[in-house]
Amino acid sequence: MWSIRNRNWFFTVACGCWCFQLVKAQQSKHIDTPEVLLCDELCEFSAWAMHAYCGERMLGDLPLQCREVKTLDVRLNDIHSLKSGRLSEFDNLKYLFLVGNNMSEVEDGAFEGCEGIQFLSWGGNNFTRLTRSKFVGLRNLMHMLMDNSNIREIETEAFIETPLLKTLDLTGNKFISPPCDVVHPQNVLTDLSLSDNFISILPEGCFSRFQNLERLKLSNNPIRLITNLSTFEGLHSLKKLEMDNTSLTSLPVGSFRHIHTVNEFVLSRNLIKVLEERDFATLPEVEVLRLDHNHIHAIHSRTFVDLQSLRLLVISNNKIMSIGLHAFIPVETTLEELYLDGNELRSIHNISASSIRSLKNLSLARNPLECHCHLSTFRHSTSGMEQGGASVTCRKSNGVEVNIFETTLTATPCPKPTPGPVNPRARIGPTNKPTMPIYGETTEQLETNELSTSQQNIFYVLIFLMVLTVMLGCALLVWWILRVKMRKNRKYSKPVEDNNNVKDKSDNYDVI
Ligand SMILES: *[C@@H]1O[C@H](CO)[C@@H](O)[C@H](O)[C@H]1NC(C)=O
Ligand SMILES: *[C@@H]1O[C@H](CO)[C@@H](O)[C@H](O)[C@H]1NC(C)=O
Ligand SMILES: *[C@@H]1O[C@H](CO)[C@@H](O)[C@H](O)[C@H]1NC(C)=O
Ligand SMILES: *[C@@H]1O[C@H](CO)[C@@H](O)[C@H](O)[C@H]1NC(C)=O
Ligand SMILES: *[C@@H]1O[C@H](CO)[C@@H](O)[C@H](O)[C@H]1NC(C)=O
Ligand SMILES: *[C@@H]1O[C@H](CO)[C@@H](O)[C@H](O)[C@H]1NC(C)=O
Secondary structure, eight states, X not given: OHHHHHHHHHHHHHHHHHXXXXXXXXXXXXXXXXXXXXXXXXXXXXXXXXXXXXXXXXXXXXXXXXXXXXXXXXXXXXXXXXXXXXXXXXXXXXXXXXOSSOOXXXXXTTTTTOTTOOEEEXXXXXXXXXXXXXXXXXXXXXXXXXXXXXXXXXXXXXXXXXXXXOEEEOTTSOOSSOOTTSSOTTOOOOEEEOOSSOOOOOOTTXXXXXXXXXXXXXXXXXXXXXXXXXXXXXXXXXXXXXXXXXXXXXXXXXTTTTOOOOOEEEOOXXXXXXXXXXXXXXXXXXXXXXXXXSOOOXXXXXXXXTOTTOOEEEOOSSOOOEEXXXXXXXXXXXXXXXXXXXXXXSOOTTTOGGGOTTOOEEEOXXXXXXXXXXXXXXXXXXXXXXXXXXXXXXXXXXXXXXXXXXXXXXXXXXOXXXXXXXXXXXXXXXXXXXXXXSOOOOOOOOOOBSOOHHHHHHHHHHHHHHHHHHHHHHHHHHHHHHHHHHHHHHHHHSOOOOHHHHHHHHHHHHHO
């Protein structure tokens, strides 16, 4: 009997202890995690959009109390590692921002169970090397931004795990060669940025897997030379290629022979010295070509021969002294904007603006132009675009620099206008009266009249006043002579009888 009672007591105590422990454990768990706060107490939370902004809150981990959200923004916190299984608790997650967390550890399978994520922005972290297993689970990811994250390497075919990836931003990392083989041959990537890396090596066939790529950025890399001519092979859909500030010194023949579809090509801020014959062969669809801030001093006559679609050409801020004769003739029906400002051009004889029939904007500012007949060609073709022409100056034979709109370019043996259809854009503004033919094509240097238009106007007014004065004087003289004659006639023909009659008679006389 005693032993049974004793046993019951023992069980009661044990059970009580266990329950106490359980409650205590539960309590301590609640205190340890920040789950005491609701999502809208911890973050800026919109229940309507299912959007939580939890940036800059010194969080060390993902806030599980926001596990219902569609958009989770935990940028600029201290989430240094991404633990496996943690993200899968966010069932509705579609847009995830993990930017700027100094994150260096991503556990394998960290994204497992995250099939809903379409957009992942996690630049500004510290990854160094990424393997394929990190991306498992991102089956529906479409856009991934991983800029400025110290990445040197990504495992071969790592993005097999993200078959729907369209945008990949790897700007500002540590690549020395593009990650050529990270995508599956059947990928759908359209946008790739590799700007601001340390890329100097472009292996043969590097982009052969990027058949759907439309925009490729390689700006701000020390590329210097393209020696592997099949580097760009396979880029069958490329529309825009940006290679500005890549230390290129020339465009080796055939460098771009594999890309036929590009319509915007940016080569600004390189070290290119000459535009050779057919440098842009095989690029018939280029509409926009930017070559500003290079060291170009000469353009070959046949450079643009194959650019049948060229609409905008920027060659500002180079050292251009010579442009091959009729270099722009191949693009005369398509070119609308031509920027040649900040060069070393003395004459525009070879480009004679009136020959580029489609031209709408032409900029020639900051060139050491000589005041010459051809400039009036430019002046008239730019009468609709004063903005570009307003600052164009030319130097007269005596060295004085004048604005081309404020000087009169007179021509002693002025070239005859070539017969043919009149350029409809060569309208004549009220201030720039033509004092010479417009469509001159010869090279004779012409003298510049010293008088400005306003001075000329004053001169004409003075002449007019003088002529008027002389004519008035003559008229007065004639009137006086006639009057004297009349008086004489009256004296001898009729004797004076009555003052009143005299007046009537003289009136009658006048009438007769
Ligand atoms: C990032 O974390 C590393 C350690 O993982 C540390 O050495 C470094 O100072 C941190 N950088 C910043 C900007 O917090
Ligand atoms: C990245 O991590 C390394 C250590 O893994 C650290 O030395 C370095 O300072 C970190 N870089 C940044 C920008 O925090
Ligand atoms: C050319 O490609 C080969 C491999 O295909 C590579 O080793 C070499 O560095 C590349 N050269 C340049 C200048 O990119
Ligand atoms: C050009 O690229 C270098 C690095 O290659 C960078 O330091 C520099 O700021 C860039 N210049 C411009 C104007 O972007
Ligand atoms: C005009 O074209 C001819 C022939 O291509 C060339 O020799 C000359 O240097 C060019 N002149 C200028 C000013 O560009
Ligand atoms: C080009 O000309 C158009 C009008 O013809 C003008 O609106 C536009 O601003 C010009 N572009 C530049 C860069 O000056």
